[in-house]
Amino acid sequence: MAVDRTRTRTDTTSRTSWLPLVALALAQFVMVLDQSAMNVSISTLVDDFDTTVTTIQAVITLYCLVMAMFMLTGGKIGDIIGRRRAFVVGLVVYACGSAMTALAPTVLVLTLGWSILEGLGAALVLPAMVALIAGNFEGASRKVAYAVIGGVAGAGIAVGPILGGWATTEYSWRIIFAGEVVLVALILVMTPKVADAARTGPAPRLDTVGTVLSAAGLGLVVLGVLQSSAWGWIKPKGDSPLTPFGFSLTIFVVGAGVLLLWAFTQWLDRRERGGRDPLVHLTLLEIAPLRAGLIGLFSQNLILMGIFFTIPLYLQLVIGLDALETGVQMLPVSITMFIASAAGSRLSARSSIRSIVRVGLATAALAATLLMATIEPELDNPSFLLSMAVLGVGMGLIASQLGNVVQSSVDASGRGEAGGLQFTGQQLGSSLGVALLGAIVLSGLTTNFLTNISEDDRINSAVSEQVGVAAGSGIDFVASDQIAAAALSAGLDEPTSEALVDSYESAQLQALKTGLLVAGLLALLSLAFTKDLPRGLPDDPGDTDEAGAGSQA
Incomplete structure (x- = not known):
């Protein structure tokens, strides 16, 4: 009779599963949409709020960072109050943030709505969503559901530029956030069709000390990386507010973050030894496939979002x-990422997961190399579009595998925490990708510009020294027309102004190529962490307590 009940349950699931999947997939789409849609609106945001590229970089980074800081807490809250309730509360908070952003009159309000409220809402929604997928699907259906969610996430990241570009050019970037409010309302209408994920054992208690330590540690690490272009990495720049022992503040802020994260691990160990429920069980990281999956998701988002900020x-x-x-120029990523993600779920039946992810990372490194070759003063349309298409293939192959790897490495009791770790890794990768590649590009811009003007015979030493003093604390990434206007307004003659513009344009290209080179090297470096990825997954992942062990074989 047990077998018959299982068959009946599976048959019922197969008949009713797709409505919950639509709701969950739409939620995934909304969570990642503005993360990519607003990258093509950077220059418009700078103009609308009369600010700088660096400020908008910080707003984008903070959105991803808030999610990373509170994702573990969001997963734990889902365990406490129920995954579906956390999903609903998170959606409401996210919609409030979207509405505030759509009406934002200042950068401060933009940051509060987009970076803070949307980030906190997503931190509740995403871990709950992963657990709800596992709770609503079984066997082969679950594998398809994870592949669909991965594909939708990839599509949201990739479709964002064309959608954001259209809205910004034809109407306003604010339309994106207003549309998200409507989409969230639609998801909430469908949510009653989503069955709550079962919880095993008593409801845990929230670890507030662990929440503070993990959030502060992650926040300081990303803040240090973000500010490195203004403060300097080791040698301090003019904008460094403090210079302890003659060094840049960057290394001390990052070091303090690492110290807090170490204290976080010690606190978790202390709570576990005392029989109290920790924010996350570090023993999960002893599961080799789960650990490898988390590193892969971190790498994927670091590379993709870093490139999406740079391009x-x-x-x-x-x-x-x-x-x-x-957005049109970035459309090939959307198409090939969606296709590769769908194909990747089918390929895993014939090829090992490890091999598929490795091919994806190698393809991403190739795409970064191709993009470096196309970064020239004149856009080579066919070459650029091909490079973006190759990037989409690499990212799609990775996205098709790793979410299922993480969730299939644990049993039902660990899915909430695994989901929290999964999205913490993803959003930490996104925030560091924007912060790191952005800092490399901006630092490289200043360094290359100063080098170029010092070597240009058309620029006399007095002008070169004057520009060096003005740019010593860093310069912003702007259109070269603004450099020409600034030079002429400073009273420089036309030949000198032209030389400054030439030096700046050359510095722009070299800085962008440096950022892409780093992205390619990070993709290759990530290959070293794929050895623990499984060759395949259990037939019915996560349904039994032995799923985690089985996936390590």
Whole structure:
């Protein structure tokens, strides 16, 4: 009779599962949409709020960072109050943030709505969503559901530029956030069709000390990386507020973050030894496939979001495209990422997961190399579109595998925490990707510009020294027309002004290529952490307590 009940349950699931999947997939789409849609609107946001690229970089980074800081806490809250309730509460908070962002009159309000409220809402929604997928699907259906969610996440990241470009050019970037409010309302209408995920054992208690330590530690690490272009990495720049022992503040802020994260691990160990429920059980990281999956998700988002921040700078501020034209140029990523993600779920039946992810990382490294070759003063349309298509293939192959690897490595009792770890890794990768590649590009811009003007015979030593003093604390990434206007307004003659513009344009290209080179090297470095990825998954992942052990074989 047990077998018959199982068959009946599976048959029922197969008949009713797709409505919950639509709701969950739409939630995934909304969570990642503005993360990518607003990258093509950077120059418009700078103009609308009369601010700088660096400020908008910080707002984008903070959105991802808030999610990373509170994702573990969001997963634990889902365990306490129920995954579906956490999902609903998170959606409401996210919608409030979207509405505030759509109406934002200042950068401060933009940051509060987009970075803070949306980030906190997503931190509740995403871990609950992963657990709800596992609770609503079984066997082969679960594998398909994870592949669909991975594909939708990839599509949201990739479709974002074309959607954001269209909205920004034809109407306003605010339309994106207003549309999210409507989509969230639609998801909430469908949520009653989503069955709550079962919880095993008593409801845990929230570890507030662990929450503070983990959030503060992650926040300080990313803050240090984000500010490195202004403060300097080791040698301090003019904008460094403090210079302890003659060094940049960056290394001390990052070091303090690492110290707090170490204290976080010690606190968790102390709570476990005392029989109290920790924010996350570190023993989960002893599961080799889960650990490898988390590193893979971190790497994927670091590379993709770093490139997605870098490429619009080239297309808009170097080439001069508007937001819609920028979105069109990035469209190949959308198409190939969705196709590769769908194909990847089928390939896993014939090829090992490890091999598919390795091919994805190698393809991403190839794409970064191709993009470096296309970063020139004049846009080579066919070459650029091909490079973006190759990037989409690599990212899609990775996305198709790793979510299922993480969730299939644990049993039902560990899915909430595994989901928290999964999205912490993803959003930490996103925030560090924007912060790191952005800092490398901006630092490289300043260094290359100063080097170029010192070596240009058309620029006399007095002007070179004057520019060096003005740019000593860093310069912003702007259109070269602004450099020409600033030079002429400073009273420089036309030949000198032209030389400064040439030096700046050359520095822009070299800085962008450096950022892409780092992205390619990170993709290759990530290959070293794929050895623990499984060759395949259990037939019915996560349904038994032995799923975690089985996936390590």
